[in-house]
Amino acid sequence: MKTNKLETVTLIILLSIAIVVPFFFGRYLLSVAISVLIMALLGQSWNIMSGYAGQFSFGHAAFFGIGAYSSSILYIDHGISPWIGMIVGMIIAALVGVLIGFLSFRYKLRGDFFALVTLAFAEILRVLFNNTKALKGAGGILIPYKTKWTEFQFASDRTFYFVLLAMVVAATVFIAVMSKRKFGICLVAIKENQDAAGALGVPVLKYKLIAMAISAAIAAMAGTFYAQYYGFIDPAIVFAASISVEAIVPCIIGGAGTLGGPLLGALIIIPLQEISNSIFEEVNGLNMIIYGTLIVIFVVFCRNGIYGRIIRKLKGAES
Amino acid sequence: MALLLTAGFLLTGLSGCSSDNSKETIKIGSVHPLTGSMAYEGQAMVNAQKIAIDKINSEGGINGRKLELVVRDSLGTSSGAANAALKLTNSGVVALTGTYTSGSAQVVSRTAEKTGIPLVITVASSDNLLSNGYKYTFRIQPSVSVFSKNFLQYLSYFKTDDMKTVAFIYENSNYGTGIAEYIKEHIDETGLEIVGMLPYASSTSTLSTEVTKLASLNPDLLVPVGYYSDQNLLMKEILERDIHFNKIVGCANGAFSDAKFLKTYGTQVDGILDINYRYNPNSEETAYMLEKYKEVYGEDIPVHAIYGYESIMVIADALKRCSDPDDPAALRDAIAASKITDHVLPQGVIEFDEKGENINSAGVLVEIKDGKHVIVFPEEYSEKGE
Numbered sequence: 001m002k003t004n005k006l007e008t009v010t011l012i013i014l015l016s017i018a019i020v021v022p023f024f025f026g027r028y029l030l031s032v033a034i035s036v037l038i039m040a041l042l043g044q045s046w047n048i049m050s051g052y053a054g055q056f057s058f059g060h061a062a063f064f065g066i067g068a069y070s071s072s073i074l075y076i077d078h079g080i081s082p083w084i085g086m087i088v089g090m091i092i093a094a095l096v097g098v099l100i101g102f103l104s105f106r107y108k109l110r111g112d113f114f115a116l117v118t119l120a121f122a123e124i125l126r127v128l129f130n131n132t133k134a135l136k137g138a139g140g141i142l143i144p145y146k147t148k149w150t151e152f153q154f155a156s157d158r159t160f161y162f163v164l165l166a167m168v169v170a171a172t173v174f175i176a177v178m179s180k181r182k183f184g185i186c187l188v189a190i191k192e193n194q195d196a197a198g199a200l201g202v203p204v205l206k207y208k209l210i211a212m213a214i215s216a217a218i219a220a221m222a223g224t225f226y227a228q229y230y231g232f233i234d235p236a237i238v239f240a241a242s243i244s245v246e247a248i249v250p251c252i253i254g255g256a257g258t259l260g261g262p263l264l265g266a267l268i269i270i271p272l273q274e275i276s277n278s279i280f281e282e283v284n285g286l287n288m289i290i291y292g293t294l295i296v297i298f299v300v301f302c303r304n305g306i307y308g309r310i311i312r313k314l315k316g317a318e319s
Numbered sequence: 320m321a322l323l324l325t326a327g328f329l330l331t332g333l334s335g336c337s338s339d340n341s342k343e344t345i346k347i348g349s350v351h352p353l354t355g356s357m358a359y360e361g362q363a364m365v366n367a368q369k370i371a372i373d374k375i376n377s378e379g380g381i382n383g384r385k386l387e388l389v390v391r392d393s394l395g396t397s398s399g400a401a402n403a404a405l406k407l408t409n410s411g412v413v414a415l416t417g418t419y420t421s422g423s424a425q426v427v428s429r430t431a432e433k434t435g436i437p438l439v440i441t442v443a444s445s446d447n448l449l450s451n452g453y454k455y456t457f458r459i460q461p462s463v464s465v466f467s468k469n470f471l472q473y474l475s476y477f478k479t480d481d482m483k484t485v486a487f488i489y490e491n492s493n494y495g496t497g498i499a500e501y502i503k504e505h506i507d508e509t510g511l512e513i514v515g516m517l518p519y520a521s522s523t524s525t526l527s528t529e530v531t532k533l534a535s536l537n538p539d540l541l542v543p544v545g546y547y548s549d550q551n552l553l554m555k556e557i558l559e560r561d562i563h564f565n566k567i568v569g570c571a572n573g574a575f576s577d578a579k580f581l582k583t584y585g586t587q588v589d590g591i592l593d594i595n596y597r598y599n600p601n602s603e604e605t606a607y608m609l610e611k612y613k614e615v616y617g618e619d620i621p622v623h624a625i626y627g628y629e630s631i632m633v634i635a636d637a638l639k640r641c642s643d644p645d646d647p648a649a650l651r652d653a654i655a656a657s658k659i660t661d662h663v664l665p666q667g668v669i670e671f672d673e674k675g676e677n678i679n680s681a682g683v684l685v686e687i688k689d690g691k692h693v694i695v696f697p698e699e700y701s702e703k704g705e
Contacts, residue, residue, distance in 0.1 A: 026409055027405050027408065027409065027433075027434065028402070028405040028406050028408070028409040031401055031402050031405045032402055035398055035402060038398070127520070130491060130492065130520075131491060131518075137493075137496065138491060138492040138493040138496055139445070139447065139493045139496075139497070140421075140422065140493065142425060142447055142450065142451060144451060145429055145432060145451060145453075157433075226398075230397050230398065230401060230425075230426050230429070231425060231426065231429045232397065232422055232425035232426055232429075234421075234422055234493070236422070236492065237396070237397055237422050242396065274402065274406075277391070277392060277403075278406070284353035284354050284358065284362070284392055285353070285354040285358075287354075287392075287394075288354055
């Protein structure tokens with residue numbers, strides 16, 4: 001119980017810092033902070049489906065892209081506010097998630113095979129959007145730069161930051177509540193041993209699909225934010241494999257299946273990338289080397305991630 | 320963990336607070352992909368920019384003050400480019416240059432607009448790039464529609480009376496599709512009949528089926544549009560299977576105008592034409608640029624890098640005319656009022672319209688003769704070939 005309290009306190013301190021710091025940040029640091037939060041949100045999304053429920057996804061870009069495209073197409077072609085578009089995008093992404101899940105689980109795909117299916121779906125969507133004129137094709141969508149909050153556009157990047165922070169907090173609180181409820185506990189049971197969980201009466205398929213839907217919806221939310229903040233999307237950007245990787249990496253570094261893991265992971269990776277990029281300006285690609293080395297180190301020596309490791313240590317000390 | 324958070328941000332922040340020597344040097348920011356699949360092109364553009372900076376500094380700089388190029392890697396992604404651009408604006412640059420891909424250019428032009436620091440686009444060809452009404456973005460490179468128009472204009476040079484049919488093979492992103500579709504819309508003006516439109520993904524590992532199809536269509540004119548690696552595949556396939564096409568004319572082809580392409584195929588590709596960006600062979604400035612690039616970097620300047628060089632020249636010219644070189648808004652106005660006659664591009668005066676588009680931007684028709692690139696059209700820029 002002590003560990004849980006410590007965790008809550010830490011996260012609240014972290015949140016208060018996150019609320020205060022933007023007032024001391026210039027445009028650049030704010031932009032970096034937004035990169036951190038986008039990665040954190042994607043990480044939390046991946047965390048639900050893959051960290052807690054153990055269904056490893058390598059194609060979160062599919063949901064991210066659906067979110068970005070849904071809101072942008074509704075906005076550009078039909079003048080519907082991206083706030084509403086975001087919700088539509090989340091619903092579509094959730095449905096697509098359920099469809100992918102149902103097809104895969106129906107044919108009993110697990111582990112690596114399931115991961116490959118998600119990867120394939122992201123690629124299919126990329127090609128589909130790239131070649132469909134009605135979906136704006138390869139040219140992508142340009143979001144006009146206005147400063148109307150009703151259209152998800154703000155004059156100040158600080159407002160963007162707080163909107164995104166609210167999304168990350170909502171996702172984190174959701175996971176915190178979920179992990180204490182029956183649903184969350186069942187997800188972990190499914191991850192540990194799907195057959196045993198099923199034998200004990202856990203509705204495996206249903207729970208897996210729900211986890212996928214929630215996860216997809218959160219990724220779609222990140223997608224809409226991305227489109228509105230950066231102002232331009234095309235299939236090569238939002239359905240890129242690098243987006244899928246961006247969802248996974250913070251979880252690996254921070255710790256998959258933990259509440260704060262993806263947050264910590266994002267907080268380490270993005271600043272590290274920026275710092276190495278600034279310090280070693282003349283050495284291009286050093287940030288990539290650091291990135292790669294870090295992932296290898298974590299996969300080999302620290303499978304539970306930094307956050308996961310600390311939690312385990314604390315829990316170990318408790319018992 | 321909280322400490323870690325603040326430490327991380329502080330560190331990133333510290334490197335942003337550079338010392339105040341702005342009274343001595345004038346900083347220009349450069350955002351290009353220096354890692355990833357476009358690193359070669361990005362680096363070449365930065366290299367050419369450095370040569371331009373050195374030239375201006377050796378000639379006394381801007382009213383005695385030296386120029387300094389501050390380079391940041393865009394990582395080839397939109398978010399990377401946004402962070403890089405903001406980092407540069409934080410370190411006191413008066414202008415930005417970049418970015419090679421249209422996606423990144425969109426994002427950086429938004430940054431330029433928000434921060435009020437002018438952006439001169441080196442290379443990014445998407446047509447809708449300047450459609451946002453931004454005041455702080457300028458582009459010197461010909462856009463997709465300019466290249467397509469050039470194709471129609473230069474047609475008279477290579478069109479023979481018995482040339483009746485045409486087929487397009489093009490990569491399916493914004494750039495390839497944009498060019499092919501534009502020409503298709505205006506094909507009636509040419510008197511040609513389209514017998515095939517073959518799109519492909521630039522990431523493809525073979526164009527074998529496409530080439531088979533092209534061989535059976537046997538058009539009088541074949542127009543390939545694509546990037547270096549895929550167009551290289553296309554040529555390899557055509558040569559290996561010894562298929563003869565009456566005439567091949569690329570449009571903004573990533574391979575045909577590249578020096579590496581000639582190294583690979585030599586005289587085998589003689590007679591191929593390409594409408595592309597290139598230097599003005601008659602300008603003294605060009606001679607300097609070509610020689611200096613080869614001297615410093617040991618290879619011929621890649622064509623897109625020419626625009627890196629010119630971007631610096633455009634900014635330097637504006638800085639010289641500008642009332643206060645430390646004021647980005649004044650610099651913006653000076654760039655907008657540019658009228659540059661002495662430059663390396665094969666076009667008339669460099670001046671910008673109200674959107675920020677280089678009004679006279681144009682490509683030239685390049686022919687491969689005896690394994691060398693020779694500009695053949697328009698006449699004022701044509702080379703004799705060595």
